Amino acid sequence: MSVVRGWCPSAHRPMTSGDGLLVRVKPRLGWFTTEQVLRLCDLAVTFGNGFIDLTSRGNFQLRGVSEEGHAELLSELVEQGFVEADPEREARRTLVIGSGLVYEPRTVDLAERIEGGATRYPLLPPKVAVAVNLGRVLNEGVAGDFRLESSLEGLILRADGAELGRPVTLDKAVDALVELMEWFLATGGAESGRMRKHLERVALPDVWQQVRPKATQGVPVPAKIVMGVLVGVPFGATDAAGLRSLLQASEATHVGLTPWRLLRLAGAGDFDVPGFLTEPDPLQNVAACPGAPACAQGQVATREVAWALAGRVGSLHVSGCAKGCARQAASDVTLVGRDGRFDLVRNGRVGDTPEKSGLTGAEVLELLTA
Numbered sequence: 614m615s616v617v618r619g620w621c622p623s624a625h626r627p628m629t630s631g632d633g634l635l636v637r638v639k640p641r642l643g644w645f646t647t648e649q650v651l652r653l654c655d656l657a658v659t660f661g662n663g664f665i666d667l668t669s670r671g672n673f674q675l676r677g678v679s680e681e682g683h684a685e686l687l688s689e690l691v692e693q694g695f696v697e698a699d700p701e702r703e704a705r706r707t708l709v710i711g712s713g714l715v716y717e718p719r720t721v722d723l724a725e726r727i728e729g730g731a732t733r734y735p736l737l738p739p740k741v742a743v744a745v746n747l748g749r750v751l752n753e754g755v756a757g758d759f760r761l762e763s764s765l766e767g768l769i770l771r772a773d774g775a776e777l778g779r780p781v782t783l784d785k786a787v788d789a790l791v792e793l794m795e796w797f798l799a800t801g802g803a804e805s806g807r808m809r810k811h812l813e814r815v816a817l818p819d820v821w822q823q824v825r826p827k828a829t830q831g832v833p834v835p836a837k838i839v840m841g842v843l844v845g846v847p848f849g850a851t852d853a854a855g856l857r858s859l860l861q862a863s864e865a866t867h868v869g870l871t872p873w874r875l876l877r878l879a880g881a882g883d884f885d886v887p888g889f890l891t892e893p894d895p896l897q898n899v900a901a902c903p904g905a906p907a908c909a910q911g912q913v914a915t916r917e918v919a920w921a922l923a924g925r926v927g928s929l930h931v932s933g934c935a936k937g938c939a940r941q942a943a944s945d946v947t948l949v950g951r952d953g954r955f956d957l958v959r960n961g962r963v964g965d966t967p968e969k970s971g972l973t974g975a976e977v978l979e980l981l982t983a
């Protein structure tokens with residue numbers, strides 16, 4: 614198994630991290646049954662180190678899988694219906710669902726159509742995603758290059774980075790998606806890698822820029838919701854034992870994965886399980902990737918600093934290296950690991966020019982909490 618850097622890890626092409634391979638498992642239409650999650654917990658323990666990430670694309674990621682065990686894990690995942698047997702087909706499953714905190718038939722209908730149309734999609738750069746974000750107001754923090762969103766006039770398809778989108782009907786949404794994907798590739802999108810970056814150098818035709826999406830309302834927080842409970846997973850990091858306890862205590866029937874490191878527990882009652890948040894908490898505003906030593910590319914440890922700064926600096930992103938896996942959006946404070954020290958970016962994202970560089974963890978704490 615080769616090490617593939619710069620790719621989102623998948624079940625077929627896992628990325629190597631400091632603790633082994635990362636094997637990504639994507640829910641169908643954003644949901645797993647409780648039974649499926651329990652089976653994934655078993656697989657995480659049998660083939661990995663039991664740690665499970667909830668990614669910013671609303672997927673689970675099993676950590677610490679060995680090179681030798683990967684083939685057997687993959688065949689279990691395929692057999693149990695979690696992963697497509699065909700790697701290209703699996704690679705086309707890029708849906709990120711940012712709406713549907715209450716039962717939202719239009720979101721389900723659209724998501725089914727998008728997943729159903731996947732065989733028609735051209736093969737896109739590995740990080741490209743399709744996002745669905747519908748509702749009276751739109752949720753923030755839903756990453757996606759091809760964005761199906763609500764506008765005041767109905768459904769639109771918007772290229773990420775453009776302010777306006779093109780009106781589409783539900784019936785024609787997949788056709789429009791294919792058309793925009795083909796435009797992206799025909800104009801050099803494969804070299805750009807992402808739509809937002811692509812639009813910095815290529816003009817999007819006017820036909821794709823007609824209608825503004827609805828306003829956004831911020832990122833959801835842990836709370837009781839109509840269908841159950843929205844529960845926070847600090848840093849998106851948990852393990853098989855924690856998830857099992859959560860499911861048992863909450864009596865949830867289904868588990869929805871979201872882009873905000875929140876789990877939707879359908880049918881859940883009251884519960885209190887260590888390691889999970891059921892109320893708004895400053896930790897929800899903090900993104901921190903595993904960093905060093907868990908990730909082989911990590912230049913610094915991330916989570917100690919993140920715990921220490923949670924609730925003290927506004928929104929915070931601590932990134933183990935310049936790749937910025939944990940958050941693409943801007944934060945009030947972004948710390949980026951480089952050669953064992955931190956670069957500090959204010960009101961920006963990984964990749965923006967740092968205000969200060971080469972800070973130790975102690976210097977960061979002193980500077981930001983003085």
Ligand code: SF4
Binds near residue numbers: 903933936
């Ligand atoms: S951002 Fe974090 S998780 Fe991503 S490669 Fe760098 S250290 Fe690893």
